[in-house]
Amino acid sequence: MPKDSGIGASTKRREDIRFLTGTGKYTDDINIFGQTYVHFLRADVAHAVLNGVDTTQAAAMPGVLRVFTGADFEAVGSIPCGWQITDKHGQPMQEPRHPVLAHGKIRHVGEPVAAVVAETREQARDAAEAIVLDYDELPAVMDMKKAIAEGAPKVHEELTGNLCYDWGFVEENKAATDAAFEAAAHVTTLELVNNRLVANPMEPRVAVGEYDRADDMHTLHTTSQNPHVIRLLMGAFVLGIPEHKLRVVAPDVGGGFGTKIFHYQEEAFCTFAAKALNRPVKWTSTRSEAFMSDAHGRDHVSKIQLALDADNNFTALRTETYANMGAYLSTFAPSVPTWLHGTLMAGNYKTPLVYVNVKAVFTNTVPVDAYRGAGRPEATYQLERVVDMAARELGVDPIALRRQNYITEFPYATPVAVEYDTGDYHATMDKLIEIADIAGFAARRADSEKAGKLRGLGINSYIEACGIAPSNLVGQLGARAGLYDAATVRVNATGSISVMVGAHSHGQGHETAFPQVISEMIGIPEDQIHIVHGDTSKIPFGMGTYGSRSLAVCGSAMVRAAEKVINKAKKIAAHLLEASEGDIELKDGSFSVAGTDKSVAWGDVTLAAYVPHNYPLTDIEPGLEETAFYDPANFTYPAGAYACEIELDPETGHVKIERFSAADDFGNIINPMIVSGQVHGGIAQGIGQALLENCAYDADGQLISASYMDYAMPRADDLPFYSVDHSCQTPCTHNPLGVKGCGEAGAIGSPPSVVNAVIDAIQSGGMNVAHIDMPLTPSRVWAAMHGARTNAGAAQPAAGSSDTAHARSIGGAA
């Protein structure tokens, strides 16, 4: 019987009511009396010396309050980077200054150069057109390999070059890894591109700055996944506003997927200008601006090699990756290709030796940072493609090859510095084989072939790391923040509960799922519990939501705070029942004395805490409210197996997803309905990356894919119904809920199976195509099938060509 409330129930989401009736409160729905509007003039060239900005005419236009330029921000700090990587020689990464408005130089198309604040949005926009920029264009730095070659133009003059860092991991493993390759019976080598993507939450970013002169109080309303992080970064590092004079509010947020983690210039601008003008200042991004100012994702060019012995055991793995940072370091950018990528390169396999090299490179493009999965999709894609390719080269079954090399004993210390606490990769593969009906594939392929189509089946495993922690470890790895979270459980006098959490919900359904946990612990109905999030003036200092951390980290803090509440309530109950505290049991919202029929209801105990007439005042304080901070002992490691089945039209190269199946192990599950929804969304983004999406620049640094007319978002008819299962559960061993996190798995686990399926289909047609770079658009697939080079940019080189992935430019036409 499925439960109808508490942990494990598919409780319907309470937040849906406001979203379904148009009464949600997103940042753009906020309008403050006296509000003004800012329009940013953005660079339309990628790289230039900025000699001057003439604002005279614009400043005189109707409704204009003031025109700001880079010079107005000389006294404020740089937009900070939250993670410092140490390179393989022990040196810190190169870290350029990141101004609020461009000053002296333009470094990417879309960089804000000037800002007009006016009485209306239209007036601000009109006036921005009257600003005259005086600049001298420079050659754009676009190709990562060329960028770090001797004599390349520099994105930042003050740096030694365009190499941010050259990272080796684990450097001590390198010699042994190379030796293992020398001794290998077989080596599979694959060069590939992990295509640049744009996160594209449907709500564009918005910021509203407000200043109250009477008490010198700043408020920023912003579309953020982590308001406390923004308050700290912007207050302490950019604008010099102490936290107690700065409130950051992130109300309903229309999706994030990583790109709303970071602190952006527009937030600092609106906060700064609101004080300068003593008026509220609002900015609403257009979609076109979003494409050229939201941090992008992925954009890795990699070469991966897998060594196997004569029995097909994996003996070593090494990879070399060029990771595009863009023009500036976004908040967590340096950590993505390193600690969120290198540490996952062992995957689900007991490969004894792994060496990862990453070169992070500055280019004249929009900054690149975490996008759903962040580093883990890039690791999984490389690994699961090279394993599939090895199976083909060796003529063995790709499932059997994986199974043979699976890690089966836990805890397992990988050669890349992490320890998997638990897992069962055979179980998820068994489940996948069942739900994907792999047994029926041959018959379905025969049917497709009868219809003149090719059919392919691709599978892959994946493992990821969520709830990144503990703080003392990440501190050693370069994080400039702690990665704990916090919750306050406030029990009200009549027994209802408000929980203030550091996590932020922007689609994940925390307002519904978190009460399920508290309800289970105390035994009161879910609707007696209310979740408060997204406002630094109301919630404790928590780190927000990203990296599938909300439940594993903030949920654990909430459990710890609730345990403190329950312990105190038991003391009160013991007093009321005249029993010893050790004999008190809490069940179904009632405290009882073990072995007796004496009991007192939850609400009577909470009332006693706030009306302490009959109360042990000498022993305990009145009131019932507790806060806990939780710093995890380790990452969590969700894992699973995915299968994609496609039909390929050999006439056109068009790929249609026929079936998609996902068997995940997320540990314990609080709300299965929400978990399935998270997996669905992740899979759609992964299929989008594999088949449709590509953020492309031309050689001059112009963004070619800057709207939904050029950037192919997955739509309903591009996608099938998915078959998802999360019944394989090995609970996390180190957090109180035994949960692992489910937000990113779909996006991490799905791209390799899609590409594996297309390669399978093509090879079933007798064509020897080993690899095609994502997105697998009809033109790329068709060209690969016909042995041609698909395009001059990022596409697949012809077989035998010396034109390697490493020599290619970023992006390129799809």
Added chain:
Amino acid sequence: MKLSLRVNGRDVTGDVEGRTLLVDFLRNDLRLTGTHVGCDTSQCGACTVHVDGKLVKSCTMFAVEADGAEVATIEGAAAPDGTLSVIQQAFQDHHGLQCGYCTPGMVMTAASLLRENPKPTEHEVRQYLEGNICRCTGYHNIVKAIMAASGQEMPAMAAE
């Protein structure tokens, strides 16, 4: 320029610039902020409303063009007592929304589909949603919700 129209059964008037879009009039002048803006190229459908019973992307129409028209937005979808419409209820029952940003447009589009085609196939639902982008749900539960709202049995693959 002056205009008068009916929005969700209520007579309203306004004074707008010629270039003001219907969506901006709804959001900024009438404070009906349930209708969203997700793009600037008429691609995403977050702004979808009904104008004289027809499905319209309100970012693609000037406010003055709606002079004299009957406009329906998400704020008018539920019954006056707050009871959700069949489609709204199906979206909640089947988890057809996550962040909620695309949702008003999806609900308005679904209402139009089911009016034209009360028993659509899965393929027809997906085709009809062509102009509405959702980044959160992967569409699985949106399609499922719309089919459920049409009172049809769920295809086996949609079970999970």
